[in-house]
Amino acid sequence: MDTHRTTSRARGGATEPGTARQGRTRTVPPSTVARLPGYLRALHALAAEGAVLTSSDELAARAGVGSAQLRKDLSYLGSYGRRGVGYDVAHLAEQVEVVLGLTTQRRVVIVGIGNLGHALANYSGFADRGFAVVGLVDADPAVVGTTVAGLVVQPFDALPGLVRATGASIGVIATPAAGAQVVCDALVEAGVAGILTFAPAALAVPPHVDVRAVDVASELQILAFHDRRRTGTWEA
Amino acid sequence: MDTHRTTSRARGGATEPGTARQGRTRTVPPSTVARLPGYLRALHALAAEGAVLTSSDELAARAGVGSAQLRKDLSYLGSYGRRGVGYDVAHLAEQVEVVLGLTTQRRVVIVGIGNLGHALANYSGFADRGFAVVGLVDADPAVVGTTVAGLVVQPFDALPGLVRATGASIGVIATPAAGAQVVCDALVEAGVAGILTFAPAALAVPPHVDVRAVDVASELQILAFHDRRRTGTWEA
DNA sequence: TAGATTGTTAATCGATTAACAATC
DNA sequence: TAGATTGTTAATCGATTAACAATC
Numbered sequence: 001m002d003t004h005r006t007t008s009r010a011r012g013g014a015t016e017p018g019t020a021r022q023g024r025t026r027t028v029p030p031s032t033v034a035r036l037p038g039y040l041r042a043l044h045a046l047a048a049e050g051a052v053l054t055s056s057d058e059l060a061a062r063a064g065v066g067s068a069q070l071r072k073d074l075s076y077l078g079s080y081g082r083r084g085v086g087y088d089v090a091h092l093a094e095q096v097e098v099v100l101g102l103t104t105q106r107r108v109v110i111v112g113i114g115n116l117g118h119a120l121a122n123y124s125g126f127a128d129r130g131f132a133v134v135g136l137v138d139a140d141p142a143v144v145g146t147t148v149a150g151l152v153v154q155p156f157d158a159l160p161g162l163v164r165a166t167g168a169s170i171g172v173i174a175t176p177a178a179g180a181q182v183v184c185d186a187l188v189e190a191g192v193a194g195i196l197t198f199a200p201a202a203l204a205v206p207p208h209v210d211v212r213a214v215d216v217a218s219e220l221q222i223l224a225f226h227d228r229r230r231t232g233t234w235e236a
Numbered sequence: 237m238d239t240h241r242t243t244s245r246a247r248g249g250a251t252e253p254g255t256a257r258q259g260r261t262r263t264v265p266p267s268t269v270a271r272l273p274g275y276l277r278a279l280h281a282l283a284a285e286g287a288v289l290t291s292s293d294e295l296a297a298r299a300g301v302g303s304a305q306l307r308k309d310l311s312y313l314g315s316y317g318r319r320g321v322g323y324d325v326a327h328l329a330e331q332v333e334v335v336l337g338l339t340t341q342r343r344v345v346i347v348g349i350g351n352l353g354h355a356l357a358n359y360s361g362f363a364d365r366g367f368a369v370v371g372l373v374d375a376d377p378a379v380v381g382t383t384v385a386g387l388v389v390q391p392f393d394a395l396p397g398l399v400r401a402t403g404a405s406i407g408v409i410a411t412p413a414a415g416a417q418v419v420c421d422a423l424v425e426a427g428v429a430g431i432l433t434f435a436p437a438a439l440a441v442p443p444h445v446d447v448r449a450v451d452v453a454s455e456l457q458i459l460a461f462h463d464r465r466r467t468g469t470w471e472a
Numbered sequence: 473t474a475g476a477t478t479g480t481t482a483a484t485c486g487a488t489t490a491a492c493a494a495t496c
Numbered sequence: 497t498a499g500a501t502t503g504t505t506a507a508t509c510g511a512t513t514a515a516c517a518a519t520c
Contacts, residue, residue, distance in 0.1 A: 031511060033461050037454035041436055055477065064438035068513055075479055083478040084520035100457050101464030108456065115358050119351035120452065125436060129453040130460065169463050170456060194459030196452075200277055200361060202300035210462040212455045216356065216432075217365040218273035219448045220344065220406060221336050223430030224366065225269050226446040227405050228337030267487060291501065304489055311503055319502040320496035 028099065032073040036096055038063045039070070043093040055086040102130040107168040109135040109192075111183045112175030113143050113153050116198055120174060121149040134166040139179065156186070163190035170194045177201040184211075264335065268309040272332055274299045275306070279329040291322040338366040343404040345371040345428075347419045348411030349379050349389050352434055356410060357385040370402040375415065392422070399426035406430045413437040420447075 042062035046054055060070040074080065074087075080095050081087045097103060108131050110117050120126075121133055136148055139156045146153050154162055163171070171187035173180055173195060180199035187195055194210040197203055200218070205211050278298035282290055296306040310316065310323075316331050317323045333339060344367050346353050356362075357369055372384055375392045382389050390398055399407070407423035409416055409431060416435035423431055430446040433439055436454070441447050 028461075029510075034458055036461075037451065037457040038438065040457070041454075042438070057477085062438065064440075066513075068515090069511090071477095071479065072512080079479070081478050082520060083518070084476045086477070099461070099464075101460045102457065106456070106460050106463065115355035119355040122351050123452065125453045126456070129457065131453070131456050170459055193463040194456075196455050196459060202274065202278070202298065204300075210459055212459060214450055214452070214455060215273065216359065216450070217361045217367070218277075219432050219450060220342070220362070220367050221273040221276070221338065221365065222270055223406055223432060223446055223448060224337045224342050225264075225272075225335070227342065227429040228335075265486075293501085302489070304491090305487090307501095307503065308488080315503070317502050318496060319494070320500045322501070 028076045032076050033100075035063070035065065035069075035073055036100055038065070039073070040093060040096045040100070043089055043096065046089050047093060051089050053086045054089050054092075056081070059087065097130075106131050106170055107134045107166050108132065108170045108172060109137065109159070109163055109166065109168040109187075110172045110174060111137045111156075111159065111187070112173060112179070112199075113138040113146075113148055114174065117172075117174035118148060120172060121151070131170070134168055135162045137162065139175075156183075159183075159186050160190040163187070163192060168192060170196065173197040173199050173203075175199055264312045268312050269336075271299070271301065271305075271309055272336055274301070275309070276329060276332045276336070279325055279332065282325050283329060287325050289322045290325050290328075292317070295323065333366075341366055341368050342406055343368050343370040343402050344406045344408060345369075345373065345395070345399055345402065345404040345423075346408045346410060347373045347392075347395065347423070348409060348415070348435075349374040349382075349384055350410065353408075353410035354384055356408060357387070367406070370404055371398040373398065375411075392419075395419075395422050396426040399423070399428060404428060406432065409433040409435050409439075411435055 039059065042059055043054075045062065046059070056067040056071045056074075060067040063070065074092075077095060077099050080092050108126065110120055110133060113121065113136050117136070117138070121136055126133055133149065133151070136151045136153045137156055137159050138144055138153050141155075144153050144155045162168070169192055171183075171190075171192045171194075173183050173187070175183055177199045180197060180201045181203060184195060184197070184203045184205060188205055188209050192209070194212070195203070195205065197211065197213050198216070200215045203211055203213070275295065278295055279290075281298065282295070292303040292307045292310075296303040299306065307317075310328075313331060313335050316328050344362065346356055346369060349357065349372050353372070353374070357372055362369055369385065369387070372387045372389045373392055373395050374380055374389050377391075380389050380391045398404070405428055407419075407426075407428040407430075409419050409423070411419055413435045416433060416437045417439060420431060420433070420439045420441060424441055424445050428445070430448070431439070431441065433447065433449050434452070436451045439447055439449070
């Protein structure tokens, strides 16, 4: 084992195509990048309510962060507010989308069409937020050939062809932990740029591939830590 | 709005019932707590392979972190290794479980039995890792009364009674964003200690309640950031 | 102008990493 | 004893926060 680690919420100093005139390159810290989707969500909610302008106070409250942090985060993207006035909701939303790379719809392939894969394939939040599910893959012959969310489930062998034919740049792994690394390797080999895995397993990937891991049971275990009262381990 | 924010991956300086003799209280940093489930996973995998001893190098590689970080993290829990020898796999796993509060099985209620709620209710990884799903709730009369994963779905009104009757300490929100805050308030009112939400919305909760938020579309957007090549925004 | 709110600076705080003394 | 590996220290690094000068 000598490829890179997963679970790295932070992959170092990413650069960003210059939205500032001149194409100058700016660096957005990983912790900021991770909060941008939340800001975008809040901006869309404001826009839906008809708001034209917002302030760092208001937007921060909606996103659940402090206003100092919000302003600091936005400052990495550029200067999109007006002092004494605030931010133009629509314009700021657009800028955040540009930075996140959401001006083009990304294509997603889901591997593992069990309960979770099913749910993800049918999730409308993907389409709403810039992603198109363009392919479904499963290793189980009983599942292959069935139609889920309007797509016919393909066999595992079809994965590379599917990724290339559809131009998918993101793979989602919704298989059990046992199969996750094999699926991951296949996705990497097929050329995806990012992988979102729900399998409870650490994945090894080459450095040019980005992995994000969501482990539902781990989230519950972290919650359990804070609920550790009367667990029987008291002593004095 | 004057309750607290959500999305706080880190709720400050949690204390831990003293596993060290004397009941002395120790503090485990949030970032360390967040990695403990991964270590536990790796330890269980090692145990399943028959390993009796492991080293910080081996365990760290399995969990996808550096060995220095692993040792630092474990040092917050106590001194459970032997210099020159390594860690006893079974014993260390047990200690991590004690710290995470997994010696008692926690009871979980799921609200929102759509595609995702369905998948979560049926997810075997919960039972395997210390949690029992003891109640399902949905607002849709067409869903109420149906049986999912061996449980009859209850109406929203039944939530407080259900939480109390089952002694659930964790609530999972799998509803659309629009209903999330109402559900959250009801869970808090019913007395849960922690909430895991999949709804794309910031939740306000009182300070004694812990919230963790998983937003699948946000994860994809973060991946999209790293895939921001040829998005058309180049300038020079 | 007076009031408001940004963008940035500087201070603080927490997390990571490398190195090594302690010790099995 | 010699070799191995932990637990801890100290240095570095990055993230957060508060305060305020710039400016609308």
